[in-house]
Amino acid sequence: MSYQVIARKYRPQVFDDVVGQRLVTDTLKNAIQTDRVAHGYIFSGARGVGKTSTARILAKSLNCVQGPTLTPCGECPSCVEIAAGNSVDVLEIDAASNRGIDEIRELRETVRYLPARDRYKVFIIDEVHMLTTEAFNALLKTLEEPPPRSLFILATTEPHKLPATVLSRCQHFAFRLLDYGEIFARLEQVCRAESVEADEGSLAAVTLAAEGSLRDALSLLDQVMAACGTKLEETKVRQMLGVVPLELLRAVTEAIHAADAPRVLEMVDRLSSEGYELTHFAGEYVRFVRNLMVARSCGAESPLLQVPGDERQALAELAQLFGEEDLTRFFQILLRTEGELRYSLEPRFHLEMGLLKLVHARRLVPLESLLSEFRGLPQTGKPGSGAPRPPAPSNAPAASPARKPEAEPPRRLAPAPPEEPSATAAPVSAAPPADDRLASIKAALFEQKKLLSSCLDHLSGWRFENGEVRFLFAKDASFFADLLRSREQLDTLRSVCGQVLGQAVKICVTLDEGNGAPVAAGPKARDRAERDPAVEAFRKRFDCIMADVKDLSQE
Ligand SMILES: Nc1ncnc2c1ncn2[C@@H]1O[C@H](COP(=O)(O)OP(=O)(O)O)[C@@H](O)[C@H]1O
Ligand SMILES: [Mg+2]
Ligand SMILES: [Zn+2]
Structure with a gap:
């Protein structure tokens, strides 16, 4: 007998053989039992998760000589022909290659005849989203008035591309991707049946x-069996599949933990020289960090972990080196890096940059802990009573007993917490630096060009950052913005601002877009904000200025 590919050889033949789609198969079984099979079904889901198999099982269940039944015999002519895909009454149409109106017309023609032999005429249309609009319309007519004893099963990987009219005529089943355990177990089963010896690492x-597709898993198994024979060897299998060795993923992670940037770069170099595809590595590393995150949050035994049993403990221990927050941040950075890599002409640079970001991300103080400094402050009243608390250490949430003590405390990118503000500070008389500077600018301008100075009375806000002074105007004050924008006025502004601020500056005049952007608040609100101890603490902590005040009480 000629060689039959594993995926086809092990196609499920009854509902209970279908792995991981209980929701679908139970519903279909119930429909058969209660004689309530619909006229149209949509089976959506990734490739290789059981859509075609289930469609054929449904067809067999209805048309088996012993049927309708939940367990088609598999031996009668109907069953045999359906399984082989050449039954006269069960037609499989590949919409990807028969996209047009002619095929659907032909189909509508066929539909009108009763089944030649079996109980039902079944049409399985694969990749149905590929049909042309015309063809869809023709199909819709049939779905609207389904001939008796006809059944349409529309399979698609992209259900969102189906017209609503078609969706609404059919019962929709979404097939899920299979999880690690389901695929692993099926592979084990197949290996046993094929008398192939396979260790856990190979199957893993x-x-x-x-990646969740059972067909892909079986096709890959076919390939490694062809290379390894009846005994699968992990190293060979990993090599064939281009799987990055776990040690390497672990080593990169440890280098990141040690904040050892040179070692991280060396590893990228090694990957590159050993011929790994860096995009592929990035994908693997995303998955690895995802598993660390799960291990850190849910523990080593979590079914959400996609790793073989014997690696769980090691993974969980590694995860304990980091805080949940670190890992979440790593995950975000890596996802972005992976995306960039795909389109990059210099994937190596992107990977290096991404991994270095991880090294540095560990040293950032979490925003939450910074903000918690301000939460304790009273909303109004006595300033100084709420001294900022020092931030919590960067990545040690209370529940990380296994965390190793660090030789050197994590360095912070944000400045150190300020001295406790003295209780005698007089907040009202101490003019805020932001307005001080604007007032000085106005005053200096007034000396030179009164018109310019008065334009600034209509500002909705201003900022001074990175050597750039930005004047903001509300839309209805655009007239003043336009006045400021001439070359001559800008020159004056630049020189005056430069003098007042004590450095060369760029000038930028922009309109406040209004949508969510700060709205100029009345002097009262500004006054209140100036006195707010939380604002004061913020200003000191971040060495920033209060550029705009938005009066929320007026919304
Ligand atoms: N849920 C599943 N249970 C058992 N085997 C499956 C499953 N999904 C896929 N397979 C295997 O993959 C092969 C292709 O599956 P198929 O039903 O054609 O997938 P789809 O139509 O979703 O692309 C089957 O022959 C079978 O060996
Ligand atoms: Mg299919
Ligand atoms: Zn049968």
Whole structure:
């Protein structure tokens, strides 16, 4: 007998053989039992998760000589022909290659005849989203008035591309991707049936490479069996599949923990010289960090972990080196890096940059802990009573007993917490630096060009950052913005601002877009904000100025 590919050889033949789609199969079984099979079904889901198999099982269940039944015999002519895909009454149409109106017309023609032999005429249309609009319309007519004893099963990987009219005529089943355990177990089963010896590591590598598709898993198994024979060897399997060795992923993670940037760069160099595809590595590392995150939050035994049993403990221990927040941040950075890598002409640079970001991300103080400094402050009243608390250490949430003590405390990118504000500070008389500077600018301008100075009375806000002075005007004050924008006026502004601020500056005049952007608040609100101890603490902590005040009480 000729060689039959594993994926086809192990196609499920009854509902209970279908792995991981219980929701679908139970509903279909119930429909058969209660004689309530619909006229149209949509089976959506990724490739290789059981859509076609389930469609054929449904067809067999209805048309088996012993049927309708939940367990088609698999031996009668109907069952045999359906399984082989050549039944006269069960037609499989690939919409990807028969997209047009002619095929659907032909189909509508066929639909009108009763089944030649079986109980039902079944049409399985694969990749149905590929049909042309015309063809869809023709199909819709049939779905609207389905001939008796006809059944349409529309399979698609992209259900969102189906017209609403078609969706609404059919019962929709979404097939899910299979999880690690489901694929692994099926591979084990198939290996046993094929008398192939396979260790856990080999099957784990195949499982991970399949990314949720059982067909892909079985096709990959076919390939590694062809290379390894009846005994699968982990190293060979990993090599074939281009799976990055776990040690390497672990080593990169440890280098990041040690904040050892040179070592991280060396590793990228090694990956590159050993011929790994860096995009592929990034994908693997995203998955690895995702698992660390799960291990850190849910523990080593979590079913959400996509790793073989014997690696769980090591992974969980590694995860304990980091805070949940670190890992979440790593994950975000890596996802972005992976995306960039795909389109990059210099994937190596992007990978290096991404990994270095991880090294540095560990040293950032979490925003929450900075903000918590201000939360304790009273809303109004006595300033100085709420001294800012020092921030919590960067990545040690209370529940990380296994965390190793660090030789050197994590350095902070944000400045150190300020001295406790003295209780005698007089906040009202101490003019805020922001307005001080604007007032000085206005005053200096008034000396030179009164018109310019009065334009600034209509500002909705201003900022001074990174050597740039930005004047903001509300839309209805655009007239003043336009006045400031001439070359001559800008020159004057630049020189005056430069003098007042004590450095060369760029000038930028922009309109406040209004949508969510700060609205100029009345002097009262500004006054209140100036006195607010939380604002004061913020200003000191971040060495910033209060550029705009938005009066929320007026919304
Ligand atoms: N849920 C599943 N249970 C068991 N085997 C499956 C499943 N999904 C896919 N397979 C395997 O993959 C092959 C292709 O599956 P198929 O039903 O054609 O997938 P789809 O139509 O979703 O692309 C099957 O022959 C079978 O070996
Ligand atoms: Mg299919
Ligand atoms: Zn049968």
